Amino acid sequence: MDDQLCGFLDESKKPVRDPRTRRESGAGDFYVVAAAVVLQGHLEETRSELRGLADVLGADLHYNELGRDRRIEAVERIDAIPFWDGYLFETAQPLTSRHNPERRLRDHTMAAAFIALGADEGVEHLVLETRGKPSMGFTQLDQQDHRVLQRLRNKKEVPYTLSISHETKTEPLLWLADVVAGARSDHLCKVYDEIYPLLCHRIRRVHSVLDR
16 A cells, blocks of 8 residues: 555635735735645655654744745755655636635636546545534535535546545645645745745646636
8 A cells, every 4th residue: 555646735825916016916816726645655754754844943834824934944845855746736817706706616626636636647545624613523614525526436537446535734744735835826926936936846737727
């Protein structure tokens, strides 16, 4: 089982900013889902590397909670960690919530990720950050992801053996996906242009997800 591919997915959604004023431009939001794919046999070593990085930074790797300089440091150190490949799934253009309700946007983007990773790349298990609340038993919103997967199975767009599960932010490998997604959305939305290029060579493929 050490050669089984596992993917860890996280999302980032940010408004486009005017590069001159740094204020929201009104052009809409980019939505990005990042996947970090790791062999089963390398999971524990990669987790250990990420925990060590968190110790260096003095905090868990939650990209949006880091300032610019610490974002750069996190990206540079993550680049030095072996054993992972990145994939990106992002809207082809900035979108407004009026035309793209967030749930539909997530469903559409996750479906693209499930197909690309499960059918094209041979990933067998995907871990997503839970969106549930303790009072809801961590189930209601997460079940929607399972419904998306089941629809794809029914249409034979993904292998029936592809599975998903949900974890909290205590899973270090979700930090990796979080940093990749945050750096990419920073770049697309003109927040910080200089961070994503430090990591872009680790991204095997960028998928442009069209609205439908």
